[in-house]
Amino acid sequence: MSTVYVGMSGGVDSALAAALLVEQGHDVRGIYMRNWTQDLPGFRCPWADDLADAERVAVTLGIDLDVWDCEQEYRATVADYLVDAYAHGRTPNPDVMCNQTIKFGTFAQRAFAEGADLVATGHYARVEHGRSGVPARLLRAVDEHKDQTYFMWRVSGEMYNRAVFPIGGYANKSAVRAACAERGLGIEDKPDSDGICFIGPVGLRSFLLDTLERRPGDIVEWETGTVLGRHEGAFLFTVGQRRGLDLGGGPARYVVSTDTETNVVYVSADRDCPGLWTRELLLEDARWVAGEAPAAGRYLVRTRHTGPLREASVRPDEGALVRVTFPEPVRTVAPGQSAVVYDGLECMGGGIVAR
RNA sequence: UGGAGCAUCGUCCAGUGGUUAGGACUGCGGUUUUUGGUGCCGCCAACCUAGGUUCGAAUCCUAGUGCUCCAG
Numbered sequence: 001m002s003t004v005y006v007g008m009s010g011g012v013d014s015a016l017a018a019a020l021l022v023e024q025g026h027d028v029r030g031i032y033m034r035n036w037t038q039d040l041p042g043f044r045c046p047w048a049d050d051l052a053d054a055e056r057v058a059v060t061l062g063i064d065l066d067v068w069d070c071e072q073e074y075r076a077t078v079a080d081y082l083v084d085a086y087a088h089g090r091t092p093n094p095d096v097m098c099n100q101t102i103k104f105g106t107f108a109q110r111a112f113a114e115g116a117d118l119v120a121t122g123h124y125a126r127v128e129h130g131r132s133g134v135p136a137r138l139l140r141a142v143d144e145h146k147d148q149t150y151f152m153w154r155v156s157g158e159m160y161n162r163a164v165f166p167i168g169g170y171a172n173k174s175a176v177r178a179a180c181a182e183r184g185l186g187i188e189d190k191p192d193s194d195g196i197c198f199i200g201p202v203g204l205r206s207f208l209l210d211t212l213e214r215r216p217g218d219i220v221e222w223e224t225g226t227v228l229g230r231h232e233g234a235f236l237f238t239v240g241q242r243r244g245l246d247l248g249g250g251p252a253r254y255v256v257s258t259d260t261e262t263n264v265v266y267v268s269a270d271r272d273c274p275g276l277w278t279r280e281l282l283l284e285d286a287r288w289v290a291g292e293a294p295a296a297g298r299y300l301v302r303t304r305h306t307g308p309l310r311e312a313s314v315r316p317d318e319g320a321l322v323r324v325t326f327p328e329p330v331r332t333v334a335p336g337q338s339a340v341v342y343d344g345l346e347c348m349g350g351g352i353v354a355r
Numbered sequence: 356u357g358g359a360g361c362a363u364c365g366u367c368c369a370g371u372g373g374u375u376a377g378g379a380c381u382g383c384g385g386u387u388u389u390u391g392g393u394g395c396c397g398c399c400a401a402c403c404u405a406g407g408u409u410c411g412a413a414u415c416c417u418a419g420u421g422c423u424c425c426a427g
Contacts, residue, residue, distance in 0.1 A: 011389090082390085093390045123389090148389070193389050204391070240392050248366035248381035255392090306388060332392070 003027045004164065005111035006120040007103055008057065008065060010050030011193060013122030013167055015057040015185050016176050020166040021120055022061050029116075030058045030065035033107055035074035035098070036198040040207065043200040057185050070106050077101035079198060083211055089260035090336025091238040093151070094196055100154040108159060119163050124148045125347075126168040127160045136160035138289050138347040141168045149347040150305045153340045154287045205244060208236055217263035219245060222256040222275050231265050234258040240276060240332025254332075277329035283322040283339050283351025290348070293322070300342040301326070303333045303353070314341055322351050 006018045008030040021028045032054045037047050051067065058065035078094045078101070085092035108119045124141035125148055135157020141147040170176050173192070180188040199207045212235055219229040229247050231237070236244060241255040245267060253267040256275040268275065281303075288294065296315035301324055302308070310326055317323040324339055333339070333353055340350035 009389095013389090086391095091391050095390050098389090146389095151389070195388085196390060238392055242393075243382090246365095246381060248379095250367070250380065252380065304392075305390070334391070337391070 001025050001027060002117035003029070003115060004118045004120050005029050005031055005107075005114070005116040007107055007122075008032055008054040009122070009193075010053035010057075010187075010190075011122065012173075012177055012180055012187055012190055013124070015054070015122070015187055016170075016180050016183075017120050017122040017166040018057065018063065019061055019180075019183050019185060021164070022063060026118075028061070028063045030054065030061075030063050031107060031111070032065060032067045033070045033102060034067050035070050035102060036079070037071065038198070040199065040202050041210065042206075043202040045198070045200070053187055053190065057187060060183075060185055068107065068110065070102050073106045074098070074102055074198075077105075082196070083208075085336050086208055086235045087212055087260075089234060089258050091334035092336045093338050095151045096154055096338050099152050104155040104159050104163070108163070112162065117162070120166060121163070122167055123152065123165045124168055124170075125152055125165045127163060127165060129161050130157065135290050136163075139168075139345045140342070140347065141165075141170075143170060143172045145306075146173055148305075149342075150302055150338065150340050153289070153338060153347055153350040155289070156287075157289045157291060160289065205236055208233070215263055217265065219247065219265045219267055222266040222268040222273060223270075228253070228267065234260050234263050234265050237265050239334040277331055278333045279326055279329045281324040281333060281339055282317065282354045283324060284320065284354040286320060286322045286349065286351035288349035294341070294343065294348050299348065300344075301350075302340045302342065303330060303337060309342060321354070 004021050004026045006014065006021060006028060008014045008018055010032070018028060018030055032051050034047060037045055039045050055065050078098045081097050082092050082094045103121055111119050124143060124146040126139040126141060128137040128139060130136050137157065138149055138152060138160055140149050167176055170179070177188040195201070196204065209232065212233060215233045216230055217234055218227045219231050220226065221228055229245065231245070237255045237258050239255055239257060242252055245253055245255070247253050251269040253269050254271065254273070254276065256266045256268050256273055258265050266275070286293065293316055294314070297313070298311060299314045300309040301312040301314065310330060313325040315323050335353050335355055337353050338350055339353055341348040
């Protein structure tokens with residue numbers, strides 16, 4: 001029996017995680033991380049409802065639930081990070097940062113400081129704890145479709161040594177919901193969370209338009225340099241994007257690249273436009289679960305959540321950069337997104353696509 | 356100013372006497388997804404104006420208006 005602090009979001013996954021830990025006989029304490037409470041125009045932040053859901057589950061399980069204020073850290077490391085990246089023409093992945101700095105940052109550190117042996121979350125992932133100081137290995141969930149290790153690559157194996165993911169072994173989401181229903185947790189019908197949590201249904205486009213200064217510029221055909229239209233800011237677009245260009249009349253066009261310096265958005269009607277394909281990536285800000293880079297060699301690499309695992313050569317490059325080379329070109333990899341490296345089932349770590 | 360041509364969803368086109376006026380793109384919504392994007396599904400939306408011919412007009416005729424091209 002261990003003392004386990006479980007992050008409870010008010011959702012289905014973390015509720016079942018807490019329930020399973022209680023059943024395993026641990027001394028379980030629930031923590032609701034209050035990351036964001038601010039409403040946006042047209043969107044009421046549902047944090048209080050989520051907290052109420054988490055509290056209901058905690059009562060059912062007979063455990064304590066506390067609220068920890070993480071708003072400062074969340075704003076600085078997730079929300080501001082997101083805005084800054086978009087302002088610089090990159091396409092950030094806020095959830096990756098949230099896992100690093102909030103769930104396995106602020107939350108975990110405070111839990112350990114208060115005497116927790118382990119922290120737990122409702123992530124779809126598995127850990128293999130290392131013995132005697134060896135970092136844990138992070139493994140993909142049994143449900144390959146729900147696997148969330150793509151968002152977890154920046155966290156260290158030392159941290160994962162003290163983390164457990166009780167639902168990582170579940171076959172699929174409906175099994176998780178069914179397990180919640182069996183236990184009478186009362187939230188089995190709550191919809192999955194979706195989209196950037198603090199932006200909600202408002203949508204990224206209008207959030208960015210409200211947050212960043214508009215900067216009208218040209219939409220240019222990648223092949224010919226012909227000006228096809230105007231945009232409200234190159235920061236609104238990401239590689240491969242189709243919607244939002246407002247170019248009627250011709251064929252569908254896709255964003256090939258954006259240039260925040262010249263404020264130009266390059267587009268092509270050719271889905272197989274050479275500019276949309278990448279054979280080689282340079283990663284920056286690499287992190288490795290084991291604490292050090294794996295030996296150069298062939299691994300599996302994923303450049304988007306729910307994207308295929310592709311074989312690729314991964315090797316250190318100048319400085320702290322990492323070079324990833326695919327035998328076959330990959331379509332629409334956006335700078336700012338994560339490239340996550342796997343060896344079989346194991347998530348080794350990764351980096352942020354520089355170019 | 357003469358000669359010719361064209362005016363149909365927001366855009367680009369299809370439709371030459373009887374169509375629920377069709378498609379593509381855009382936009383909007385949904386779905387997929389604990390990021391962005393993609394994909395998939397669905398929805399909105401139009402016959403330049405005024406007369407006429409006809410049982411019936413986007414379609415034929417006349418005039419007007421607008422645009423394009425060739426002349427000069």
